[in-house]
Amino acid sequence: MSQDQSLPQGTTIGILGGGQLGRMLALAAAKLGMRSHIFCPDPDSPAFEVTPHKTVAAYDDEIALAAFADTVDIVTYEFENVPAATAEFLAARKPLRPGANALAISQDRLAEKSFLSARNIAVASYRPVETIDQLRSALTELGQPAVLKTTRLGYDGKGQRLIKSIDEAADAFAALSPKPLVLEAFVPFEKEISVVVARNLQGEVKTFEAAENVHRHHILHTSTVPAAISSTLEKHASMAAKAIVIALNYVGVLGVEFFVVPGKDRPSLIVNEIAPRVHNSGHWTEAVCLTDQFEQHIRAILGWQLGDPSRMADVVMQNLIGDESLDLGDLLTAGAQPHLYGKTEPRPGRKMGHFNKITPKTPTLL
Amino acid sequence: MSQDQSLPQGTTIGILGGGQLGRMLALAAAKLGMRSHIFCPDPDSPAFEVTPHKTVAAYDDEIALAAFADTVDIVTYEFENVPAATAEFLAARKPLRPGANALAISQDRLAEKSFLSARNIAVASYRPVETIDQLRSALTELGQPAVLKTTRLGYDGKGQRLIKSIDEAADAFAALSPKPLVLEAFVPFEKEISVVVARNLQGEVKTFEAAENVHRHHILHTSTVPAAISSTLEKHASMAAKAIVIALNYVGVLGVEFFVVPGKDRPSLIVNEIAPRVHNSGHWTEAVCLTDQFEQHIRAILGWQLGDPSRMADVVMQNLIGDESLDLGDLLTAGAQPHLYGKTEPRPGRKMGHFNKITPKTPTLL
Numbered sequence: 001m002s003q004d005q006s007l008p009q010g011t012t013i014g015i016l017g018g019g020q021l022g023r024m025l026a027l028a029a030a031k032l033g034m035r036s037h038i039f040c041p042d043p044d045s046p047a048f049e050v051t052p053h054k055t056v057a058a059y060d061d062e063i064a065l066a067a068f069a070d071t072v073d074i075v076t077y078e079f080e081n082v083p084a085a086t087a088e089f090l091a092a093r094k095p096l097r098p099g100a101n102a103l104a105i106s107q108d109r110l111a112e113k114s115f116l117s118a119r120n121i122a123v124a125s126y127r128p129v130e131t132i133d134q135l136r137s138a139l140t141e142l143g144q145p146a147v148l149k150t151t152r153l154g155y156d157g158k159g160q161r162l163i164k165s166i167d168e169a170a171d172a173f174a175a176l177s178p179k180p181l182v183l184e185a186f187v188p189f190e191k192e193i194s195v196v197v198a199r200n201l202q203g204e205v206k207t208f209e210a211a212e213n214v215h216r217h218h219i220l221h222t223s224t225v226p227a228a229i230s231s232t233l234e235k236h237a238s239m240a241a242k243a244i245v246i247a248l249n250y251v252g253v254l255g256v257e258f259f260v261v262p263g264k265d266r267p268s269l270i271v272n273e274i275a276p277r278v279h280n281s282g283h284w285t286e287a288v289c290l291t292d293q294f295e296q297h298i299r300a301i302l303g304w305q306l307g308d309p310s311r312m313a314d315v316v317m318q319n320l321i322g323d324e325s326l327d328l329g330d331l332l333t334a335g336a337q338p339h340l341y342g343k344t345e346p347r348p349g350r351k352m353g354h355f356n357k358i359t360p361k362t363p364t365l366l
Numbered sequence: 367m368s369q370d371q372s373l374p375q376g377t378t379i380g381i382l383g384g385g386q387l388g389r390m391l392a393l394a395a396a397k398l399g400m401r402s403h404i405f406c407p408d409p410d411s412p413a414f415e416v417t418p419h420k421t422v423a424a425y426d427d428e429i430a431l432a433a434f435a436d437t438v439d440i441v442t443y444e445f446e447n448v449p450a451a452t453a454e455f456l457a458a459r460k461p462l463r464p465g466a467n468a469l470a471i472s473q474d475r476l477a478e479k480s481f482l483s484a485r486n487i488a489v490a491s492y493r494p495v496e497t498i499d500q501l502r503s504a505l506t507e508l509g510q511p512a513v514l515k516t517t518r519l520g521y522d523g524k525g526q527r528l529i530k531s532i533d534e535a536a537d538a539f540a541a542l543s544p545k546p547l548v549l550e551a552f553v554p555f556e557k558e559i560s561v562v563v564a565r566n567l568q569g570e571v572k573t574f575e576a577a578e579n580v581h582r583h584h585i586l587h588t589s590t591v592p593a594a595i596s597s598t599l600e601k602h603a604s605m606a607a608k609a610i611v612i613a614l615n616y617v618g619v620l621g622v623e624f625f626v627v628p629g630k631d632r633p634s635l636i637v638n639e640i641a642p643r644v645h646n647s648g649h650w651t652e653a654v655c656l657t658d659q660f661e662q663h664i665r666a667i668l669g670w671q672l673g674d675p676s677r678m679a680d681v682v683m684q685n686l687i688g689d690e691s692l693d694l695g696d697l698l699t700a701g702a703q704p705h706l707y708g709k710t711e712p713r714p715g716r717k718m719g720h721f722n723k724i725t726p727k728t729p730t731l732l
C-alpha cells in the first residue's frame with residue numbers, strides 16, 4: 001500500500017444520500033475513527049441520526065454543494081442515481097470515489113450492457129427501443145416473453161413490463177415511453193446470486209462470497225450464504241466481479257447481480273445489473289465477516305488496505321419490509337442479529353431493517 | 367418478555383459520558399434503530415461524533431441535566447464515577463439504568479468488598495484504613511506485601527501503592543491520605559480473567575465467555591478468548607457474575623474482574639472489582655459474538671430480550687494506547703478488525719482504539 005495516498009484517521013467523509021446505506025456507511029466510518037457529513041434533500045433522513053454533520057439541500061443546489069465540499073475531505077455516495085452534474089461539480093472540488101464513470105454506466109441500462117458485453121461479460125440479449133416499430137422488431141429478434149425497461153431510474157421492479165406476446169407491445173410501450181427504453185430477452189434463470197466486490201485506491205481487489213438471493217414483490221427478501229452453487233460458479237462470479245471493477249478503474253464497493261442459467265452441461269452466469277455502492281444483498285457480511293461491506297467501502301475510498309472478507313458462520317439475511325419491523329419478538333431469539341434503520345414510518349414496501357440468522361459454518365457441499 | 371415494559375424503536379437513550387464507551391453504546395443503539403443523546407462536560411468528546419444530540423455541561427449543572435432529562439426516554443452511563451447527586455437528580459425524572467445502587471457500591475471499594483463478602487463471593491482480605499496506626503495493624507493482620515488503595519476514584523493503577531514492609535507504611539499513607547483508604551492483602555494470582563454479564567429489566571441474565579486479560583503499565587493490554595482455564599472455573603466465573611447482577615437487581619451490562627488464585631487441589635477465583643458498565647475486556651465480543659456487549663447493554667436497559675452471546679471464532683483483543691494508533695499498517699492485515707475511537711490527540715496512556723485478531727474457533731482443551 002502506498003501510504004502517501006491513504007487518508008488518515010479523522011478524515012471527514014461526505015456521503016450523498018441519507019438512507020439506510022448512508023447510515024450504515026457512516027456507522028462503519030465511525031468505527032474506523034472517521035467523521036461523516038451526510039448530504040440529503042430529505043430532512044427526515046435516517047442517516048442524520050448517526051452524525052452531527054448534515055446538509056439538507058437539493059442535489060442541484062450548487063451553493064449547498066460547494067459548502068459541503070469545503071467541509072469534507074472526500075465524497076462518496078449511497079445510491080447510483082446521483083445526477084451527473086452533481087457528481088461533476090463535486091469531483092472538481094474533492095476526490096469523488098467511486099468516480100463519475102461508474103455512475104454514468106450504472107445509471108443507464110444500455111450503457112451498462114454495452115460496457116459489460118464489450119468486456120465479454122455475459123448479459124441478457126438486448127435491443128435499444130425508441131419507437132413502437134423498433135420494439136416489434138426487437139420482440140421478433142429476441143423472442144417472447146421479453147422485458148421492456150426504462151434505461152434509467154428503475155429499481156425494485158419499477159419502470160419495467162413483461163411482454164408475453166407481440167400483441168402486448170403497444171400497451172407496454174405506451175406505459176413506459178417516452179422515456180428511452182431497452183428490451184431484454186427473458187432469462188429463464190434457476191436462481192439469482194450476487195457478489196460484492198471491493199477495489200481500493202491502489203488497485204487491491206477482494207470479493208465477498210456469493211449470496212443466493214430470493215425476491216418477493218420485486219424487493220429482496222433473503223440472501224443466503226453460502227449460496228447453493230458449485231465452487232466453479234462461485235469462482236466465475238468472483239472473477240467477473242473483479243473484472244468489472246478493474247475495467248472501471250473503480251474505487252469502493254460494488255454489487256454485481258447474476259442470474260444462474262441452466263446450460264447443456266452445466267449452469268452458467270449472466271450479469272443482471274451492477275450497483276456502484278454497498279448492496280442490500282451484502283448486509284449479511286455485517287454479521288459474520290471479519291470485515292463487512294461498509295467498512296470495506298470506507299477502507300477502499302480512504303486508500304487503506306482492504307480488510308479480510310472471510311466468513312465465520314453461515315447466514316441468512318432477511319429484509320424487514322413495512323410493518324414487518326414492528327413486531328420483533330421472534331427476531332430477538334437465539335442466533336438472530338437485527339439491524340433497524342431508525343425510520344419512523346413503516347410504509348408498505350419500505351425497507352425498515354434487516355436481520356441476520358446465524359448458524360455454525362458448514363462446508364460447502366457442491 | 368413482558369412487552370409492555372419494553373421501550374420501542376425510536377427511543378432516545380441519554381448517555382452520561384462521551385468517551386469511547388459512550389461512543390460504542392451510541393453506535394450499538396443506532397443499530398437497533400434508537401437515538402442517543404450524549405451528556406459530557408468535555409467539548410471534544412469522541413461520542414459527540416456519532417449522534418446529532420449532545421449536551422456539553424458539568425455533571426452538577428442541574429439546569430442542563432433537567433433539559434437533558436426532558437429530551438430522553440431513559441438514562442444510562444459509560445462510567446461508574448457518575449456523582450451520586452447527578453444520578454439521583456436524573457433518576458427522579460427518567461428511568462436510570464443501571465440504577466443508583468450499582469453506582470454507590472462500585473464507586474467505593476469498601477462498599478463493594480463488603481457487598482460481595484456478604485454474598486459469599488470471595489474477595490481479597492481487606493481492612494479499612496483511616497489512620498497510620500490502623501494501617502500498621504492492618505499490615506500485621508494481612509501480612510506483606512499488601513496494597514493500599516483509595517476507596518474512591520481509582521482506575522488504571524491510579525490511587526494505589528504496593529507496600530512491601532511495615533517500614534513503607536508511613537510513606538504510602540502520606541501519599542494517599544487524607545482520602546479514605548483500604549488495605550488489601552496481596553493476591554498471588556496466576557492470571558486475571560473477566561466476565562461480562564447482562565441482566566435485562568425483566569430479570570433475564572446472560573454471560574459472555576470469560577476473557578483472559580494481560581495488563582501493561584496497569585492498563586489492559588490484551589483480552590484473549592477462550593481463556594486458558596478449566597471449564598469448572600469458567601462456570602464458576604459465570605455463576606459469580608450472575609449472582610452479582612441478581613443481588614444488585616441490576617439492569618444493563620456489568621464487568622467482573624477475577625483473579626485466578628492457585629490452590630491446594632485446584633485454582634479458585636476471587637473478585638478483583640466490578641464495573642457497572644460495558645467493559646474494556648469485553649471489546650472482543652464486538653468482533654466475534656452474535657450479540658456484542660454494547661448491543662446487550664442497550665437491549666437490557668430497553669427491556670428487550672437479551673441477545674445471543676455465542677462466539678463464532680477465537681479472538682485476541684488488543685488496546686491501542688497513545689501513539690500505537692498512529693501506524694496501523696500491521697493491524698489492517700488478514701484476520702484483524704480495528705476499531706478506532708476518533709480521538710484527535712494520542713496522549714501517552716490514552717486509549718485510542720483497539721483491534722481484534724480473529725482465528726478459527728478451536729475447542730477448549732482444558
